[in-house]
Amino acid sequence: MKRLIAFIVFGTLLAGCNNDNGYIPSTSAGALDDSTLHALVTQAARDNNVPPALLYAMLQAESGGNPSAISRDGAMGLMQLMPATAAACHLQSAFDPRENVECGASYLAQMLGRFKDNVRLAVAAYNAGPNAVAQYHGVPPFPETQVYVTRVLDAYESAGITPLPAVQSVACVPNGPCPAPPY
Numbered sequence: 001m002k003r004l005i006a007f008i009v010f011g012t013l014l015a016g017c018n019n020d021n022g023y024i025p026s027t028s029a030g031a032l033d034d035s036t037l038h039a040l041v042t043q044a045a046r047d048n049n050v051p052p053a054l055l056y057a058m059l060q061a062e063s064g065g066n067p068s069a070i071s072r073d074g075a076m077g078l079m080q081l082m083p084a085t086a087a088a089c090h091l092q093s094a095f096d097p098r099e100n101v102e103c104g105a106s107y108l109a110q111m112l113g114r115f116k117d118n119v120r121l122a123v124a125a126y127n128a129g130p131n132a133v134a135q136y137h138g139v140p141p142f143p144e145t146q147v148y149v150t151r152v153l154d155a156y157e158s159a160g161i162t163p164l165p166a167v168q169s170v171a172c173v174p175n176g177p178c179p180a181p182p183y
Helices: 002-015 034-048 052-063 083-088 097-114 119-128 130-136 143-158
Strands: none
Touching (some): 052 097, 052 119, 052 143, 083 097, 119 130, 119 143
16 A cells, blocks of 8 residues: 555656646546535534535545545545545545545544634644644645635535634744634
């Protein structure tokens, strides 16, 4: 499995990213239909006590529903799991749609717990890592993360759900004082 991941990551680095979504599209015919995606998301959300609409919005932002997606950084599958996250979930295959969505939902539940159900911060932590969110006391100023959080929350809100509490990023001066974290 390590060799496969290394090969995929190496190939990704050589080929670069082939679209604007940040992942390399699959060339296989293994794309999932909407009803299958919704069933996977609904079950994983229920199993991990996370909002299904949020999990679905994240899945769409992460991979566009492509179970074979691979990012430039080596993130894999529907929920774009990093190798360390996939390993922590003890997955047989990071590209197995059910396993991938379950692991992504579990990680999202961890981030929601860590950031006291603050959806904005949990989504930012899923993308940039919890340490970056803690360091910046909010959504990190990374352009990719800013776009990702907006994309996910817009999709989540379009499902008729308002993320609560809505906390904005706070400005921190490098090597200077930062306001207390909102979590």
